[in-house]
Amino acid sequence: MSRARRRLSGLTARTVVITSLVALMAFCILLLIGQAFGRLHDQVERLTRSDLERLMSSVRLAQQTESLVSLGLILVQSENHGDRRAALVELTDRFRWIGKLTEPLLSGSTDAEFVAKVRGAGRQLEDNVAELDRLLRRRIDGAADAADLAAIRQRSLENREIAGTLSVLMGYDAASVRSELSAQGRRLQEDAALQRRNLAVFAALLLAAVILSGLYFEVHVVRRIQRMRQALSRGDVDPQDLRVVGRDEIVELAETMRGYVERIQAQEARMQKAHEELAFLAEHDPLTGLANRRHFAAAAQRLLARGAQPLCLAIVDVDHFKRVNDTHGHEVGDRALVHVAAHASSGLRADDILARFGGEEFVALLPVRTLDDAQRVCDALRARIEGAPMMLGAGRPLSLTVSIGLTVIPVPRGDALDDPEQLEQLIQQAMRRADASLYAAKADGRNLVRLATAES
Numbered sequence: 381m382s383r384a385r386r387r388l389s390g391l392t393a394r395t396v397v398i399t400s401l402v403a404l405m406a407f408c409i410l411l412l413i414g415q416a417f418g419r420l421h422d423q424v425e426r427l428t429r430s431d432l433e434r435l436m437s438s439v440r441l442a443q444q445t446e447s448l449v450s451l452g453l454i455l456v457q458s459e460n461h462g463d464r465r466a467a468l469v470e471l472t473d474r475f476r477w478i479g480k481l482t483e484p485l486l487s488g489s490t491d492a493e494f495v496a497k498v499r500g501a502g503r504q505l506e507d508n509v510a511e512l513d514r515l516l517r518r519r520i521d522g523a524a525d526a527a528d529l530a531a532i533r534q535r536s537l538e539n540r541e542i543a544g545t546l547s548v549l550m551g552y553d554a555a556s557v558r559s560e561l562s563a564q565g566r567r568l569q570e571d572a573a574l575q576r577r578n579l580a581v582f583a584a585l586l587l588a589a590v591i592l593s594g595l596y597f598e599v600h601v602v603r604r605i606q607r608m609r610q611a612l613s614r615g616d617v618d619p620q621d622l623r624v625v626g627r628d629e630i631v632e633l634a635e636t637m638r639g640y641v642e643r644i645q646a647q648e649a650r651m652q653k654a655h656e657e658l659a660f661l662a663e664h665d666p667l668t669g670l671a672n673r674r675h676f677a678a679a680a681q682r683l684l685a686r687g688a689q690p691l692c693l694a695i696v697d698v699d700h701f702k703r704v705n706d707t708h709g710h711e712v713g714d715r716a717l718v719h720v721a722a723h724a725s726s727g728l729r730a731d732d733i734l735a736r737f738g739g740e741e742f743v744a745l746l747p748v749r750t751l752d753d754a755q756r757v758c759d760a761l762r763a764r765i766e767g768a769p770m771m772l773g774a775g776r777p778l779s780l781t782v783s784i785g786l787t788v789i790p791v792p793r794g795d796a797l798d799d800p801e802q803l804e805q806l807i808q809q810a811m812r813r814a815d816a817s818l819y820a821a822k823a824d825g826r827n828l829v830r831l832a833t834a835e836s
């Protein structure tokens with residue numbers, strides 16, 4: 381995988397993508413909240429600005445028309461000229477107010493019949509006020525006659541009626557505004573509930589996104605690292621357990637670790653092999669592969685310490701070996717030693733020990749039941765070597781024989797079993813006896829087995 385592609389599918393890139401998605405969702409939610417609040421604010425403002433104002437105007441208009449009614453009464457009933465004049469001024473003022481309050485009401489209304497009625501009543505009121513003003517001036521000037529007085533009364537009564545009509549219209553308008561207000565209030569509530577639901581859904585989505593991103597990191601990052609840690613903490617690490625699926629830095633880390641573990645394990649195997657070779661060389665003869673003197677001593681002590689049965693100790697010496705070396709050279713001499721070692725050990729059992737003590741001299745330690753048994757085993761060993769000449773080049777046989785000095789180590793008794801010094805002493809004594817027997821075998825003509833008893 382190229383470095384650029386690795387970067388794109390790496391942990392940093394994934395973290396950036398997931399965090400951006402969550403942040404984007406959070407931003408959308410904030411935007412929605414802002415918009416929802418903005419809409420609610422607009423609706424409430426519209427309610428308070430237009431509808432409530434309209435309602436207030438209706439109420440004020442109703443008040444104005446009511447005072448119009450009482451002013452009309454004053455105009456009709458008052459005998460005092462000043463009071464009538466003041467009532468007319470007040471009435472003109474009220475009329476102006478009615479005009480001011482009516483306009484926004486009418487412009488905000490969609491009910492054409494209502495608008496026509498209010499406008500009609502307004503015009504009638506205007507006419508009446510103008511006529512009343514004219515009639516009252518005539519009365520002040522003293523030019524008013526009975527017909528004028530009747531007209532004043534008539535116009536005032538009409539004003540009362542118009543005011544009543546306006547009052548009813550305003551009441552009707554106030555009621556329609558109120559029902560519109562309550563309908564808008566309901567819509568506001570429904571809208572607020574919808575916004576709450578939307579917000580709850582988005583908040584749930586955001587929460588799910590956060591949980592999913594947490595799960596993603598748990599499964600794709602934390603668990604894979606944990607698996608690697610578990611694989612590494614096992615006593616015997618299997619590099620295959622360090623394989624991780626994916627295309628990110630964790631895979632690279634796992635591959636690096638796997639290579640590292642494999643290198644360490646290969647190193648350990650090499651060291652183990654070297655250690656085993658060294659351990660083998662420390663206890664074995666490098667030429668023949670037989671146990672060396674040191675290993676023989678330890679193994680002999682272990683066998684003796686078992687105290688199970690007597691042991692036959694035999695020193696096996698190749699006859700006229702110097703002649704082999706001198707005639708055929710040292711290399712053939714070495715091969716002859718390997719040949720003798722192989723044939724000597726081929727007839728031995730698992731418990732028997734055969735060691736090379738140096739030069740052409742071998743020592744065997746064999747568990748036996750009786751002296752006769754020991755004699756038979758050594759005779760067989762001697763005969764095996766005699767009967768298997770070593771092949772030189774071009775199929776020329778080289779006969780080899782061995783002389784064997786044999787003795788038996790009796791079963792140690794009592795404390796001697798657990799005392800390495802006493803065991804070693806028994807072995808050394810036996811070695812001396814066997815050596816003497818070997819000497820006798822050589823002296824008697826070689827290719828012989830000579831036995832020394834424990835007492836000799």
Ligand SMILES: Nc1nc2c(ncn2[C@@H]2O[C@H](COP(=O)(O)OP(=O)(O)OP(=O)(O)O)[C@@H](O)[C@H]2O)c(=O)[nH]1
Nearest residue numbers: 698699700701702703705710713714738739740822
């Ligand atoms: N090729 C070879 N020769 C060895 C080795 N160790 C000792 N020798 C030779 O073995 C010969 C032993 O000779 P001697 O001790 O005289 O005994 P021999 O010639 O076998 O005579 P007898 O034991 O009396 O039959 C010597 O010439 C040593 O140099 C070895 O590891 N390899």
